[in-house]
Amino acid sequence: MSTSTAGTSRTGGRWIQQWDPEDxxxxxxxxxxxxxxxxxxxxxxxxxxxxxxxxxxxxVLFMGPKYHVDPAGKFFLVAMPTLVGAFVRIPYTVAVARFGGRNWTVVSALLLLLPTLAAAYVMHPGTSYTTFMLVAALTGLGGGNFASSMTNINAFFPMRRKGWALGLNAGGGNIGVPVIQLIALAVITWAGATHPRIVLGIYLPLIIVAAVCAALFMDNLAPMKSDTGALAAVIKEKHTWLMSVLYIGSFGSFIGFSFAFGLVLQNQFGRTPLQAAQLTFIGPLLGSLIRPIGGKLADRFGGSRITFWNFVAMAAATCVVVYASSVKSLPVFLVGFIGLFVFAGLGNGSTYKMIPGIFDAKAQDRIAVHGDTAEQAAAWSRRMSGAAIGVIGAVGALGGLLINLAFRQSFLTAKSGTPAFVSFLAAYGVCFALTWAVYLRRPSAAPTEAKRPALAEV
Structure with missing residues (x-):
């Protein structure tokens, strides 16, 4: 996304014509x-x-035996929104520059009425599984909001504050997961597990409030223009795909575990819907709250350092979960699983901070190698990082799909989540090895590297 002020012609209410946060x-x-x-x-x-x-x-916590959906079907049902959410993230990213951040926030908020009203219509026994799948797919629109929101906020803040701002923006959004789980817990506690429409009735006015507040209080950045060239360029950039792998490991874990936690508790440990709902919100809540801290630590110590040690910690927490899963110890399982949420949230903040940092480091190369001015290099960095955020966010969200499919297969074949957790352990090993090899290790036989910004600083 471009934020150059030259040639700007978009005018009207809530359009800011010039924006230079680095000044x-x-x-x-x-x-x-x-x-x-x-x-x-x-x-x-x-x-x-x-x-x-x-x-x-x-x-799915409200879908008792009368719905005739087995555990494998429920895992597939909660996986569908992550698949759709991943695919809509790229067009949502482009939409911010095309229509304006404030304008698209209004539209994207109102679009949430579609899946909410549809769910209210179909949530009753007798609805076909295909219909449930189609309505669940509609909720993927909510996943697109993240990409457009992050791209928009990335343009508002200077490099020195991006880690904290992006972490706070994402963390505040992530808290939406435990909040709806708490609301479901309250509904199940007071009205029973046969009244899912109460949850939907609570969210319909909140969607309207969000849209109205965006219309009244947010702004569009006129210098931020749609830049398909930057999108095409970042797709060819190796760091886009390397960071996508790391984001699958962090954010993919967070969203995948958030969606699956209740089902795992019911199928692995025999919890009732009410007992599961009493626990499911804890991990997503802690993971959401700590995400801004991950960004803040990345601002101070470098995103790659925080990300590396974070994946080491996620691997250690997974070892605890594998042990607890194999011996069916719920207390130990909760300690390890909630630890996974906390470290996934921390890693969300640090990996997202790395994205603008990587392109800022490469921009300094352009000054040394291509003779760009500092202003040209900064503009190139903003274009590339804005586009990369959309692509990496889209690919990273697929991690949620992979996690739920892994759980589905694990419970189908082994009647346990243990094989799935073992596969996650291997994935985190790949992530911390990749972070060290690409972003922390300093090549010993590369004299030109001394002239280049160290990626360990991103």
């Missing part, structure tokens, strides 16, 4: 206040988007 004078006088206001209402809209995206992780 400290501009940032302190007007930029910071405007950026923070947009961040607040971006978080609100993204929060509701995440709640709707994870809607079927709680709807």
């Amino acid at each position: 400290e004078g501009f940032w302190e006088s007007t930029g910071k206040r405007t950026a923070n206001r947009n961040l607040i209402f971006s978080v609100l809209s993204e929060h509701i988007g995440f709640s709707i995206w994870s809607l079927w992780s709680v709807m």
Whole structure:
């Protein structure tokens, strides 16, 4: 996405014509206040988007024997929104520059009415499984809100504050997962597990509130233009795909575990829907709250360092889960699984901070190698990182699909989640090895490397 001020012609209400957050004078006088206001209402809209995206992780808790959907079918049902959410993230990213961040936030919020109303219509025994799958697919629209929101906020903040801003934006959105799970818990506790429409009735007015607040309080950045050239360029960039792998490991784990936690508790440990609902919100809540801290730590120590040790910790937590799963110890399982949520949330913040950092480091190469000016290099970095955020966010979301498919197969063949957790352990090993080999290891026989920014600093 381009943020050059040259040739800007978009005018009208809520359009900001010039925006240069790297200018400290501009940032302190007007930029910071405007950026923070947009961040607040971006978080609100993204929060509701995440709640709707994870809607079927709680709807399945209401689907008792009368619905005639077996555990494998439920895992597939909660996997469908992650698949659709991954695919819509790229067009949602492009839409921000095409229509304006504020305008698209309004539209994307209102689109959430479709899956919510559809779910209210079909949530009763006798509905076909195919119909449930189609409605679950509609909730994938909520997954697109994340990509457009992150791309928009990335353009508002200077490089030195991106880790904290992106972490706060994403963390506030991620909290939508435990919030809808808490609401479901309250409904099941007070009304029983046969009233799913109460949950949907609560969210319908909240969607309207989010859209209205975006319309009243957010802004469009006129200099931010649709840049298909940057999108094509980042697809050819190896770091886009390397970071996608790391984001599958962090965010894919967070969203996949969030959707599957309740089903795992019911099928692995025989919990009732109410007993499962009493526990499922804890992990997503802690993982969401810690995401901004991951971004803050990445700002201070470098995203690659935090990401590396985070994947080591995720591997250790998975070892605890594998042990607990094999001996069927619920207390030990909860300790390890909630640890996975916490480290996944931390890694979400640090990996996202790495994206603009990588392209900023490569931009410095352009000054040394291609003779770009500092302004040209900064503009190139913003274009590339904005486009990369959309692509990496889309690919990373597929991790949620893979996790739920792994659980489905694991319970089908072994009647246990243990084989799935073993596969996750191997995946985290790949992630920390990749982080070390590409972003931390310093080649010993490369004299030109001394002239280049160390990727360990991203």
